[in-house]
Amino acid sequence: MTPTEKIWHNGRFINWEDAKIHVLSHVVSYGSSVFEGIRCYETVSGPAIFRLREHVRRMIDSAKIYRMEDLGFTAAELAEAMIELVRVNRLRSCYIRPIVLRGYGQIGVDARRTPIEIFIACWEWGKYLGEEALAEGVDVCFSSWWRMAPNTLPSLAKAGGNYLNSQLIRMEANINGYAEGLAVDPFGYVSEGSGENIFVIRDGTVFTPPLSNSVLPGITRDSVIRLCQDLKIPLVETAIPREMVYIADEVFLTGTAAEITPVRSIDRIQIGAGRRGPITEKLQEAFFGIVHGTAPDRYGWLTPVEQPVETAS
Numbered sequence: 001m002t003p004t005e006k007i008w009h010n011g012r013f014i015n016w017e018d019a020k021i022h023v024l025s026h027v028v029s030y031g032s033s034v035f036e037g038i039r040c041y042e043t044v045s046g047p048a049i050f051r052l053r054e055h056v057r058r059m060i061d062s063a064k065i066y067r068m069e070d071l072g073f074t075a076a077e078l079a080e081a082m083i084e085l086v087r088v089n090r091l092r093s094c095y096i097r098p099i100v101l102r103g104y105g106q107i108g109v110d111a112r113r114t115p116i117e118i119f120i121a122c123w124e125w126g127k128y129l130g131e132e133a134l135a136e137g138v139d140v141c142f143s144s145w146w147r148m149a150p151n152t153l154p155s156l157a158k159a160g161g162n163y164l165n166s167q168l169i170r171m172e173a174n175i176n177g178y179a180e181g182l183a184v185d186p187f188g189y190v191s192e193g194s195g196e197n198i199f200v201i202r203d204g205t206v207f208t209p210p211l212s213n214s215v216l217p218g219i220t221r222d223s224v225i226r227l228c229q230d231l232k233i234p235l236v237e238t239a240i241p242r243e244m245v246y247i248a249d250e251v252f253l254t255g256t257a258a259e260i261t262p263v264r265s266i267d268r269i270q271i272g273a274g275r276r277g278p279i280t281e282k283l284q285e286a287f288f289g290i291v292h293g294t295a296p297d298r299y300g301w302l303t304p305v306e307q308p309v310e311t312a313s
């Protein structure tokens, strides 16, 4: 990761290397953080942040689930901070990572009296599952680990602690030579990847697990559902048995980092023709058209970032 100049902390910009917390901050022992991952794309008319409002909303929702009810900043202020951050770091495209955490002040599990701190960083981030992934597809496996059971760790919250489960899934997959691991939920239904939602296509219909299968309510997932509706591609949100993915015509993963990544094999079983399928390609085209500004922003998904005008000295 190449450091950028500034990180936003509780309302002001500090230097990248000064963005530090005390080792006894609540988050270090107990994983008490919620966060987001947001992409800012270089478009034909300058940098623009993808679905900023929805990401800020999900972060506030995640915080509320963990009883962080007063963040000290409104949604509009947090969104403005992110736009400003991209601007001060003079980036044309980047990944934005806001983190809300329980800081230093009280020890013990009850978190209510720890101070809440907010950091927002950004950096340039390339292709998540490898350069070739978007065109060629990736090889994935089912993990021996499952996603969290309902009433254990809430999957609708994008909380730091949930990524302990993701780490187990991702490391196992990578060690065994796969690009990513998929997990089932505690009832054996397909849930999601360690950092992506999943879509399965058969006979022209797109299937994706509903939120009750322990999935993160992905914003890319929501975008793909919207694109399917508009492209008149039938889409069904339903519980998916594991074996259904093996006999699919196409499978793809969605996420801010992974964007829309085709899957060419699962557990070494070839999916469809073993490369990106036609519906996946059509959805990619629609998605990348909007985020790169070559197609109209029909849904108001982009927030432009005005870059500072370079003045000659």
Ligand code: PPE
Residues within 6 Å of the ligand: 036, 037, 038, 166, 192, 193, 194, 195, 196, 197, 215, 216, 217, 218, 219, 220, 221, 254, 255, 256, 257, 258
């Ligand atoms: N499920 C999980 C578990 C998940 O982490 C992500 C995002 C998604 C689904 C897709 O959500 P969305 O980004 O809103 O479409 N994973 C982020 C973390 C990546 C990382 O390695 O860190 C991301 O894609 O930014």
